Amino acid sequence: MAHFEKAKNLNEWLDQRLAINTLKRVLNTEYWIPKDINFLWAMGMVLAATFGILVLSGIFLLMYYKPDTNLAFDSVNYTIMSEVGYGWLWRHIHGVGASIVFLIIYIHMFTGIYYGSYKKGRELIWLSGMALFVAFSAEAFSGYMLPWGQMSYWAGMVITNLFSGGSLEAYGLVEWIRGDYVPGDAFLTRFFMLHVFLIPLVIIGLIVLHFGTLRIPHVNNQEGAEIDFKEAADLWKSGKKKESKVIPFSPVFLSKDVFVMGVYFILFFYLVFYNFNFAMDPVNFDPADGLKTPAHIYPEWYFLWSYEILRPFGKDAGLIAFGIAQLALFFLPFIDRSPNVAPAHKRGLFQVWFWVLLVDMIVLTAMGKLPPTDPTFAWIGLVSAWTFLALGPILFIITMFEKKIEKGA
Amino acid sequence: MQEKEKGRRDFMGMALGACAAVGGVGALYAAKRTWDPLPSVKAAGFTTIDLSGAQENVLVVEKWRGKPIFVLKKSEDMQADDRDIVIGTARYHVSIGLCTHLGCIPAYEKEQHKFKCACHGGEFDASGHQIFGPPPSPLEIPPFKIDGTKLVLGETGPEYQKMLDAGLTV
Numbered sequence: 001m002a003h004f005e006k007a008k009n010l011n012e013w014l015d016q017r018l019a020i021n022t023l024k025r026v027l028n029t030e031y032w033i034p035k036d037i038n039f040l041w042a043m044g045m046v047l048a049a050t051f052g053i054l055v056l057s058g059i060f061l062l063m064y065y066k067p068d069t070n071l072a073f074d075s076v077n078y079t080i081m082s083e084v085g086y087g088w089l090w091r092h093i094h095g096v097g098a099s100i101v102f103l104i105i106y107i108h109m110f111t112g113i114y115y116g117s118y119k120k121g122r123e124l125i126w127l128s129g130m131a132l133f134v135a136f137s138a139e140a141f142s143g144y145m146l147p148w149g150q151m152s153y154w155a156g157m158v159i160t161n162l163f164s165g166g167s168l169e170a171y172g173l174v175e176w177i178r179g180d181y182v183p184g185d186a187f188l189t190r191f192f193m194l195h196v197f198l199i200p201l202v203i204i205g206l207i208v209l210h211f212g213t214l215r216i217p218h219v220n221n222q223e224g225a226e227i228d229f230k231e232a233a234d235l236w237k238s239g240k241k242k243e244s245k246v247i248p249f250s251p252v253f254l255s256k257d258v259f260v261m262g263v264y265f266i267l268f269f270y271l272v273f274y275n276f277n278f279a280m281d282p283v284n285f286d287p288a289d290g291l292k293t294p295a296h297i298y299p300e301w302y303f304l305w306s307y308e309i310l311r312p313f314g315k316d317a318g319l320i321a322f323g324i325a326q327l328a329l330f331f332l333p334f335i336d337r338s339p340n341v342a343p344a345h346k347r348g349l350f351q352v353w354f355w356v357l358l359v360d361m362i363v364l365t366a367m368g369k370l371p372p373t374d375p376t377f378a379w380i381g382l383v384s385a386w387t388f389l390a391l392g393p394i395l396f397i398i399t400m401f402e403k404k405i406e407k408g409a
Numbered sequence: 410m411q412e413k414e415k416g417r418r419d420f421m422g423m424a425l426g427a428c429a430a431v432g433g434v435g436a437l438y439a440a441k442r443t444w445d446p447l448p449s450v451k452a453a454g455f456t457t458i459d460l461s462g463a464q465e466n467v468l469v470v471e472k473w474r475g476k477p478i479f480v481l482k483k484s485e486d487m488q489a490d491d492r493d494i495v496i497g498t499a500r501y502h503v504s505i506g507l508c509t510h511l512g513c514i515p516a517y518e519k520e521q522h523k524f525k526c527a528c529h530g531g532e533f534d535a536s537g538h539q540i541f542g543p544p545p546s547p548l549e550i551p552p553f554k555i556d557g558t559k560l561v562l563g564e565t566g567p568e569y570q571k572m573l574d575a576g577l578t579v
Contacts, residue, residue, distance in 0.1 A: 154513070157511075157512045157513075158511045158512055158513070161511050161512040162511075166545070167545060169579055175446060176441075176444055176445060176446075177444070178446075179444055179445070179446050179447070179450070180446055180450050180475065181446070181450075181454070181474035181475050181476060182474065182475035182476055184450070184475060186446065186447065186450065190444070290472070290475050290476070290477070291470060291472060291477045291514070292514065293513040293514040293527070293528065295527050296527060296528065297513060297528050311529060313543075314543050314545065315509075315510055315543055315544070315545040316545070318543070371527075373530060
């Protein structure tokens, strides 16, 4: 066993046993962040904080929620909303958080795309981030089931039907996933398990991995400049803070993160207290009824773009297009052939591509919300779905011809 | 490393691998079975519907295995179809009332004799054939057995077997 001195204080006592001073250095005070990054880089910490808030509010909801098809609806809409002291607060925080977390995820993703933060050396950051996006999607979907309203039931019906594989008609698989012929008790309890235990566990693991992938390639910066982190860190440590291109994560960069979070939480709690309804679908205030479909089934806003890619095609083609839409963004680091790590506005055609992608996804989102009956909108939906599918090959081609940008010019 | 020792280590490695594989497959099978529908769910999978009270061109919706079942007594002027269930002189269209696209419930439009699904605009005629929109196949016919004027859903009778063999439903 190692030799232990008598510790003078708690910090020293812990340091001898846990090396907390080393940990603090590696994770905080000597984890170097480039100076040249804007508020968009704070979205990671905003997401971590929102996830924390979702976990906390979820714990309070969990204490009164009942995962039983006969009791679930009332346990949410009556017990939690009317009886439990401040139950409404946890529910609104949870509902608003679940919706707004996707807005921040999308901003975080598009920031990464705009600045080329997924490129060589940073592929794992992108891949672990996309895995987190999928895990958050599964978490959101399983949570949406739990109040057992009409939209919960029919969303469960439609999404599990996707697993029949179109013309493969694998209804045995669908019934296995549901544990019943239709979404029922078995379905509700297993989605409850997924929502409160298994998927959160996966998310926490992925967050740790996502942070870990950042440690060696370091975060990107506004100019995509390659920084000699060792040299820059030495400058900072020797007191030449102005000349150094980096700052320590804690406390210097963290103070900026905290400021952005402060602004964000003003918006967040404004929504929680004054505008929570935007995250609540009115159809979900009717109890689930297996013999009545709502007139128009649509998912929450953050899934509308991929739902609209599924919709305008036939059953099999729609399923394939939907699958491609879910997975396409994973391959971004490998489709983009350009040698440049640079913001989109310095990359010529890539900038056009970026804005077309962003606008196309907004158009898909808008069309996905509309009923499918209007032929003009259905046509716009079809065109934008094809546009999305075409953007992958287009990116491959335009980045193949992208010229290397001379740095420092 | 000596030959003898290497052989012994390889054997230990393979024995460990084999035990782990058997245990892993066993655990996977147990996990799969845990997610299967419960026996009580399966046992509740039969429903008897009395057809004698049905009125022509009026859609009756029954429930079987939690799913809506369409029962439509056809009138004289409605076209006969191989998928009709014939009892005496009466013809019935019986199907699972879930659109074969994504599983929403279509509504019956009495005057036009067709089913229309609001979700993605799919349409079916009074015999359940898809006539418009994304549905890839006709409305499905549940397994049935004719028992006088009654229909037992969940049991495969000779009439249903014939439809199945002819590929009229899945």
